[in-house]
Amino acid sequence: MPKVAVKESTKALLIETGIDIMAEKGYNNTGIAEVLARAGVPKGSFYYYFESKEDFGLQIINTFDEKYVAEWNQVLYDSSLPPLERIAAYIDEIIRRSEARQCGRGCLLANLSQEMADQNELFRQRLREIHLKRRDTYAGVLAEAQQLGQISARIDVVEMAEFFLCAWEGAIMRSKVQKDSKPLHIVRQMFFERLLA
């Protein structure tokens, strides 16, 4: 069914373009006309693919979670590496990507959380779920490290995972405003040298 295939690829293109623009500019500041123009998709076809701008935003969040967060998380589940080395590899990969774009954009999920949590309850609920899923992924790796005796048995792994999530998202914001990855490196070092020690 080539017609459906074309439709899906156009929809995917609009979502990818929306991810790029919204990561830079936020939800409210992203115009549908700008997304269509950058994607090279004719005006007027947007509502064939999405019910509304809100629907577009929610599908962007879902795609970002399913595609990008899931991709970054693969290293966290890579059982060929010891648990703490997986967290280090995950951090290093995000630092590498951040440096490759001069610390621009920041984290789409954190940006949309700041912007939308008080504005739109559907966005808030979906973002909240994704943040909690990330926290629990980190907690699972820390629990493995604990079982292997790599970190103290007294650490509450869910609280430590929440703490890491806070520090990491804060560091991405700080590096975005500094245009310097130093805050990411500081959080990496403090996390391994002082928090997990």
Added chain:
Amino acid sequence: MPKVAVKESTKALLIETGIDIMAEKGYNNTGIAEVLARAGVPKGSFYYYFESKEDFGLQIINTFDEKYVAEWNQVLYDSSLPPLERIAAYIDEIIRRSEARQCGRGCLLANLSQEMADQNELFRQRLREIHLKRRDTYAGVLAEAQQLGQISARIDVVEMAEFFLCAWEGAIMRSKVQKDSKPLHIVRQMFFERLLA
């Protein structure tokens, strides 16, 4: 000169109203008409007080820094308290205010940093300066604690201050999306129990 006094109070009212609305909705999503309407100031007078929306935004950031950040920082300079108790009192006051508004709004400076750092170089530079000033305020208190032997002499107080700033701003974002102050309490506890130990 009562005319100037009235002018200054109207300008201050517009800035205060702008702080409230921008903290909730961000810079781009805040309309000048909405600010004027909520402040009860006649339409058309905005450009008597501000050169542009950008000028309004920059004056909002400056006022927020000079008035609110400076107010919160007073406790950090309160020499009647030992240094670490000052940091604890500072954290507790922000948690109290956050809980009083059901963890809404978040930190205006972090929100604007996420939204504007890639969009407007004047905003980014100003926000960067304020973040660095906050980091250095925290570092100064940590250096006092170090001189008193309250924390290890091996701690790099500037890096620790950066780490705290990251974790704290991240926790404010997390509590905004959770609508729960737990992340703030976790960061408080981890900071004192594990990082400074």
